[in-house]
Amino acid sequence: MTDFLVIVALAALGAAVVGLPAAPAVRALRRRSVALSLFAVAALAVAAMAAGTVAVAQAMFLSGHDLGVVMAVVAVSGVVSLAAALLFGRRIAAGSRELARSARTVGSEGGFVAPGEPPTAELAALSRALEETSGRLAEARERERALDASRRELIAGISHDLRTPLAGLRAMAEALEDGVAEDTARYHARMRVEVDRLAAMVDDLFELSRIQAGALALTLSRVSVYDLVDDALAGARPLARASGVRLVDGGVVPLPVRVDAQQITRVLGNLLVNAIRATPEDGTVAVSAYRAEGRVVLAVEDGCGGIPAADLARVFDTGWRGGPARTPRAGGADGGGGAGLGLAIVRGIAEAHEGRATVRNTGAGCRFEVELPEAGPARAG
């Protein structure tokens, strides 16, 4: 037993005598190629083994012949392990180089092209991570592109919408200036309507840009949805009357909500104007408010005949508007179809309140719902 311990101690000593001075060299190679590092580690292992063997052989007074045999075995296995380390290291280095080349394709048009088969699990994981990053980048770029396109479309649409009333205003102003307008009072009234429309459009644009910039400052207060609906209905009644559409109470439960009353009145106003515009004469638009799953739901249901399924997902998009066939009152009682901003504002305001806005067809028409969080119990005082 003691003999055995002595052998172990001698082998360790021999290995330490060679290994300790070599350790800094291995450390210095840390930042060099992995092939070189592997080779150095294998060389260190072989040298330590040889030194340990020599130390043990000396102490045990092994014959020169026996030592020669042992050293020959050590030398052969050393050569084999060094060759294996070199080969393996070169494979890892080549795999790393290939992955580095592939990594340059992250963010390119074609996307990341993963190398054939990475030589180690770590490189394979890195390759997968790069693939995921590349996928996310492509998605972000696609979103950016879509956003850019819709922004361009919106600007084109708005410019067109602004140009039409402006041209009308200029024509009317010129007619008044030249004294060729017969019914000047009618001209003035018409100009007033156009200016109001322009102002409303600019106001919507401003509101939307604030919402999209996240700069909408809400003034929250505890109000009853009953009052909110009442205010919105009062605002929509003249348009409904002029359009021959009945506004009906579909059941409004007086639930408390903590919202920016002005903004939610605007939401309801936008929904009501849309519903009235989309409903044919003699049709009805119903407003309701109720509690569902701990949320307060405000719903506006119209008689538009349904929105085509393909359009349902787009109605809330900024600047999107349906064709004239679906808006019976375009150019009618309220001075025509809008700029496609109303529902984007509805959704933006709902989301700013941590709520959401949705739409679905109901058969005779469609139903827009705005979900808001219910106000907690009133605080005393």
Ligand SMILES: Nc1ncnc2c1ncn2[C@@H]1O[C@H](COP(=O)(O)OP(=O)(O)OP(=O)(O)O)[C@@H](O)[C@H]1O
């Ligand atoms: N209640 C509804 N019934 C049927 N279609 C609707 C209804 N509300 C909106 N839509 C369709 O969705 C489109 C987008 O509505 P949105 O309110 O965003 O814009 P708009 O009413 O056209 O213009 P704006 O609201 O800016 O004056 C409308 O053009 C219309 O085609």
Ligand SMILES: [Mg+2]
């Ligand atoms: Mg609208």
